[in-house]
Amino acid sequence: MDSTEFREFGKAAVDFIADYFDTIRDRDVLPSIKPGYLRPLVQSEVPQQGEKWQDILKDMDRVILPGITHWHSPNFHAYYPTANSYPAIVGEMMSAGLGVVGFNWIASPACTELEVVMMDWLGKLLELPKEFLNESEGPGGGVIQGSASEATLIGLLAAKERVVRRLMAGNSNMTESEIKGKLVAYSSDQSNSSVEKAGLIGSMIMRLLPSDDKGRLTGKILTEAIEKDKKSGLIPCYVIATLGTTPTCAFDDLQELGTICNEGDIWMHVDAAYAGAAFTCPEYRYLMKGVEMAESFNFNPHKWLLVNFDCSALWVKNAKYLVEAFNVERIYLQHKHTGVAPDYLHWQIPLGRKFRSLKIWFTMRTYGVEGIQKHIRGHIELAKYFESLVKQDERFEVTTSSLGLVCFRLHGDNNLTQLLHDKLNNNKKIFTVPCKFRNKFVIRFVITSRLTEHSDIDFAWKEITSLTEQIVSSPCLSKQKISHIQEMNSCEKVNGRVEKSK
Numbered sequence: 257m258d259s260t261e262f263r264e265f266g267k268a269a270v271d272f273i274a275d276y277f278d279t280i281r282d283r284d285v286l287p288s289i290k291p292g293y294l295r296p297l298v299q300s301e302v303p304q305q306g307e308k309w310q311d312i313l314k315d316m317d318r319v320i321l322p323g324i325t326h327w328h329s330p331n332f333h334a335y336y337p338t339a340n341s342y343p344a345i346v347g348e349m350m351s352a353g354l355g356v357v358g359f360n361w362i363a364s365p366a367c368t369e370l371e372v373v374m375m376d377w378l379g380k381l382l383e384l385p386k387e388f389l390n391e392s393e394g395p396g397g398g399v400i401q402g403s404a405s406e407a408t409l410i411g412l413l414a415a416k417e418r419v420v421r422r423l424m425a426g427n428s429n430m431t432e433s434e435i436k437g438k439l440v441a442y443s444s445d446q447s448n449s450s451v452e453k454a455g456l457i458g459s460m461i462m463r464l465l466p467s468d469d470k471g472r473l474t475g476k477i478l479t480e481a482i483e484k485d486k487k488s489g490l491i492p493c494y495v496i497a498t499l500g501t502t503p504t505c506a507f508d509d510l511q512e513l514g515t516i517c518n519e520g521d522i523w524m525h526v527d528a529a530y531a532g533a534a535f536t537c538p539e540y541r542y543l544m545k546g547v548e549m550a551e552s553f554n555f556n557p558h559k560w561l562l563v564n565f566d567c568s569a570l571w572v573k574n575a576k577y578l579v580e581a582f583n584v585e586r587i588y589l590q591h592k593h594t595g596v597a598p599d600y601l602h603w604q605i606p607l608g609r610k611f612r613s614l615k616i617w618f619t620m621r622t623y624g625v626e627g628i629q630k631h632i633r634g635h636i637e638l639a640k641y642f643e644s645l646v647k648q649d650e651r652f653e654v655t656t657s658s659l660g661l662v663c664f665r666l667h668g669d670n671n672l673t674q675l676l677h678d679k680l681n682n683n684k685k686i687f688t689v690p691c692k693f694r695n696k697f698v699i700r701f702v703i704t705s706r707l708t709e710h711s712d713i714d715f716a717w718k719e720i721t722s723l724t725e726q727i728v729s730s731p732c733l734s735k736q737k738i739s740h741i742q743e744m745n746s747c748e749k750v751n752g753r754v755e756k757s758k
């Protein structure tokens with residue numbers, strides 16, 4: 257393909273994406289295909305002769321779109337958002353176009369230097385403590401990671417390195433591997449699955465401590481666990497506090513947990529993957545009170561801040577611990593500016609890295625602080641609107657509501673809400689995922705798309721209530737319908753409960 261053809265192909269691809277977004281509301285949010293649908297639609301091997309770009313682009317409609325779950329549909333209310341915006345898409349295109357790998361400064365000075373500045377832009381946008389910024393005097397700084405999962409693991413590895421060095425420098429008579437075998441990390445039972453995974457990969461005991469009735473890890477529970485471990489000769493090393501848990505968007509109290517960590521020389525990492533974006537608005541910053549006691553802080557612009565995946569922002573108070581944990585100097589990696597600008601390869605797990613700061617730069621400049629705040633506040637307002645609709649209907653209860661996430665259920669038996677949830681996803685008009693919170697089966701309803709408007713919330717609520725009618729009005733649920741609900745023992749019970757709450 258030459259540059260003339262690339263111009264045509266590229267422009268046609270941009271048109272394709274723009275058309276996709278212009279018509280996304282007309283599509284069912286969930287696809288209607290079966291597992292294995294794709295293989296028969298594509299050649300079984302690399303084609304012998306190259307094909308025309310027109311034919312390749314056509315196959316996006318034939319092969320790919322039927323199998324897409326439309327994450328940016330205004331009717332997508334599952335998981336948490338994955339960010340998307342036009343300037344970020346163009347930033348991604350530029351990154352692919354330049355195609356550099358910026359592991360150290362000389363590997364592309366602009367790649368390192370724009371990232372240094374963009375991490376400061378984001379840090380200031382969230383009003384993080386100055387020690388975290390690259391421009392500050394001290395050893396702190398920010399770096400872009402691929403995901404919050406990696407950030408949690410990196411914090412764990414750096415915390416491990418810090419403890420080992422401290423104990424080895426003191427007069428501990430333990431060997432390095434003896435110390436490493438005794439380290440313990442703590443988080444709550446509401447933390448993201450990636451936290452448990454970090455413990456597995458980083459070979460550190462990970463205690464998922466019970467959360468309170470609001471889904472928070474309390475200082476009392478953490479202190480008890482730490483004291484117990486110390487008594488049995490273990491070494492507390494790492495605490496992951498969550499701001500905006502995945503099930504219900506609950507917030508751990510950083511002041512409480514941070515005080516315990518600082519007194520016990522324990523590394524506190526803050527996982528604010530989703531909720532961190534809300535700190536762009538001053539009215540939500542009270543939720544991160546105590547953040548100055550953290551050693552590392554992470555949030556995902558690729559979730560709620562309009563910057564396409566992958567873009568996870570990690571700040572540390574002292575980058576020395578990262579560099580010590582990951583530095584494997586090789587002569588071919590050295591260059592004459594070593595030490596002046598951060599060589600980000602020592603701040604991450606892989607060697608190679610994309611030019612991800614371009615998409616932050618394009619997005620922040622296009623939206624500005626005002627545009628970003630409008631986006632966040634708009635989503636929270638839509639969630640509040642949805643909450644008000646649920647609360648007006650006495651068949652339902654709102655179990656929790658926080659930022660852009662509302663968790664709700666039908667009064668009565670868990671089976672009812674589970675049945676409603678199954679019906680919603682079978683119907684494919686809106687997409688939600690459930691969770692179990694304090695033994696209640698609840699449906700999580702998240703505002704995710706930048707296209708969602710009040711009328712889309714009305715549409716979702718109409719869908720929810722009309723499917724609820726089907727459950728409530730059926731005189732007796734057919735065997736077939738409820739066959740997957742094992743615990744359900746009689747249809748009288750189902751109808752009885754609903755009648756009572758009507």
Ligand SMILES: *Cc1c(COP(=O)(O)O)cnc(C)c1O
Pocket residue numbers: 336402403404405406448450498500501502527528529530556568
């Ligand atoms: C989504 C989420 C994660 C995982 O994010 P990735 O970037 O996909 O690794 C971690 N923690 C919390 C609280 C999340 O909501």
